[in-house]
Amino acid sequence: xxxxxxxxxxxxxxxxxxxxxxxxxxxxxxxxxxxxxxxxxxxxxxxxxxxxxxxxxxxxxxxxxxxxxx
Numbered sequence: 001x002x003x004x005x006x007x008x009x010x011x012x013x014x015x016x017x018x019x020x021x022x023x024x025x026x027x028x029x030x031x032x033x034x035x036x037x038x039x040x041x042x043x044x045x046x047x048x049x050x051x052x053x054x055x056x057x058x059x060x061x062x063x064x065x066x067x068x069x070x
Contacts, residue, residue, distance in 0.1 A: 018037035018038060018040070019037065019038050019039075019040055020035065020036070021035070021036045021037075022034070022035050023035075036050075038050045
């Protein structure tokens with residue numbers, strides 16, 4: 001469908017116990033909802049440890065001389 005038909009919302013909800021990420025996909029062929037709730041980092045409660053892992057994974061892929069897949 002492309003980025004031009006992709007919609008997103010960002011919500012800030014004070015007092016939530018976990019950082020929540022909800023991905024909802026609707027298409028002619030299927031529909032699914034993925035929910036991830038990660039425990040906030042003790043160093044910075046506004047983010048989770050998965051944020052750090054995601055950044056490290058992106059940097060690793062950028063520096064890798066070989067890339068397999070997408």
